[in-house]
Amino acid sequence: MTKQGKVDEWGLLLHLPYMPTSSSKKPKFRRVVLKISGEALRNDKTGEAIDSSVLDRLAEELKSLQSIGTQVALVVGGGNIFRGLAGARANGTDRTTGDNMGMLSTVINGLALMDRLEKSGLEVRVMTAIPMDRIAEPFIQRRATRHLENGRIVIFVAGTGNPYCTTDYAAALRANEIGADAIFKATKVDGIYDKDPMKFKDAKRFTKISHADALHKRLGVMDAEAFSLCEANKMPIIVFSMADRGAMKKAVMGQSIGTLVA
Numbered sequence: 001m002t003k004q005g006k007v008d009e010w011g012l013l014l015h016l017p018y019m020p021t022s023s024s025k026k027p028k029f030r031r032v033v034l035k036i037s038g039e040a041l042r043n044d045k046t047g048e049a050i051d052s053s054v055l056d057r058l059a060e061e062l063k064s065l066q067s068i069g070t071q072v073a074l075v076v077g078g079g080n081i082f083r084g085l086a087g088a089r090a091n092g093t094d095r096t097t098g099d100n101m102g103m104l105s106t107v108i109n110g111l112a113l114m115d116r117l118e119k120s121g122l123e124v125r126v127m128t129a130i131p132m133d134r135i136a137e138p139f140i141q142r143r144a145t146r147h148l149e150n151g152r153i154v155i156f157v158a159g160t161g162n163p164y165c166t167t168d169y170a171a172a173l174r175a176n177e178i179g180a181d182a183i184f185k186a187t188k189v190d191g192i193y194d195k196d197p198m199k200f201k202d203a204k205r206f207t208k209i210s211h212a213d214a215l216h217k218r219l220g221v222m223d224a225e226a227f228s229l230c231e232a233n234k235m236p237i238i239v240f241s242m243a244d245r246g247a248m249k250k251a252v253m254g255q256s257i258g259t260l261v262a
Contacts, residue, residue: 028254038079055116075171078105099163110157129161190241191259237261
């Protein structure tokens with residue numbers, strides 16, 4: 001036990017939770033950043049950019065996390081609307097312009113999330129890296145942490161506000177800025193594999209891997225810059241399937257879910 005918290009079996013320093021909880025078991029992680037790709041919001045069958053059923057399921061998951069005292073911030077991508085680099089390559093848009101379009105796409109997704117979460121009874125604040133004070137608060141580190149301490153869900157949009165920076169990097173940056181205990185990355189598969197499990201039946205899933213090994217093996221779950229920032233600051237990453245109901249709560253409570261990068 002330290003003044004900041006306790007060290008678990010993985011050697012991770014975890015802050016002691018201080019929000020009230022209705023459960024007899026306390027969460028392993030007091031504060032987390034959930035990274036959601038824009039593609040995770042899309043309905044591939046209907047072609048809708050934002051699937052309302054995904055928003056409903058996400059609201060359900062987040063309510064379950066708040067009920068046990070975990071503070072949650074979200075970083076959402078914009079690939080369901082416009083992906084900066086890929087979009088720029090596809091239609092000849094300048095890279096900086098394309099990245100700016102991608103950052104604005106994350107704002108649309110963030111507002112959609114805010115609306116659905118508020119309708120489910122959660123209190124939400126959207127904070128943007130690009131000034132647009134009529135629809136979202138500017139990102140201020142102390143204000144963000146105060147929102148979390150007051151039990152609000154915080155959604156970070158517009159990436160870092162700079163071109164050539166991915167939303168993965170934004171998630172790593174914001175997680176370190178707000179003192180999160182871990183990054184949760186929701187994907188279409190249940191963890192990190194040695195090769196694409198959608199293409200190769202013999203793909204093997206890692207239950208735990210180091211930041212350095214993930215970089216060396218070029219596993220591609222997050223970009224190299226995001227991994228490097230997390231490695232430098234000893235920020236653990238848990239990768240799990242977006243479709244696995246209850247996975248977030250299990251991970252917060254310390255159960256083995258998906259892949260741990262630490």
